Amino acid sequence: MQAAIQEAQKAAVIREVPIGAVVVLDGEIIGRGHNLRETNQQSTAHAEMIAIQEACAKVGSWRLERAQLFVTLEPCPMCSGAIMLSRVEEVYFGAYDPKGGTAGSLLNLLEDQRFNHWSYVEAGILGEPCGQLLTDFFRELRQIKKEQKKLKKTSQDE
């Protein structure tokens, strides 16, 4: 999970919501990703998607059957779907996402046995630092917006 946190930090540096993920196979990281939605202007550029795509390219197969995925935030429906489709065996996530998470919060797609694949899921792995990254990011964002508003008002008053 430390490697996933490092990925999340890379996102924070470029003003992306700090979420990071890695895919591990046989103890080796075979895919890394961090959120690039704003940078790439792509709705699908989530950390997990990028890590899974890199992992598939590395092993030359869409099947990641014995792989583990580590991600700093509970996966959304798209990323849960990609995890299921690539048959990732185990998923470890940091912070819960009560507004959009589908690995236990709003839904539990990864353990829904009506689908043709389900994963072992463990939540709250380094949950505190994973969540803190997001809290800090959004606090800073609010501060920046507040200052921009103040500056705008000052320039209008002058």
Next chain:
Amino acid sequence: MQAAIQEAQKAAVIREVPIGAVVVLDGEIIGRGHNLRETNQQSTAHAEMIAIQEACAKVGSWRLERAQLFVTLEPCPMCSGAIMLSRVEEVYFGAYDPKGGTAGSLLNLLEDQRFNHWSYVEAGILGEPCGQLLTDFFRELRQIKKEQKKLKKTSQDE
């Protein structure tokens, strides 16, 4: 939907499960995609994902707020998630997918109001030809496998 069917036919030609999608904005097709899972060995290479990614690149934004998506088969969790994340306004699909569809079959992610975006969904648009493409594909696949098995048996008997 005719354009989505054309995309699905492109997939069939290269022995991919025939599913096709297009994204439309202001009456113009801005993204096209067909299933490329086997060709690319990428679990995420679904028709809708490719069409959405092309559409985002075309408009230079991850937001496809006034767009319509047409797809020959009911979207899976990953593609439903991508539709939600890119805020596609309307989704029209052809055939239902009772085993994995999440736009009415197993779940209804696209109209689940707990998420921060939901789409207008219409099912069964040219459902018969969309489904027939899949039926024909899998029938042919079974036939090929049967013949391969027969050939193998013959060569073992000789």
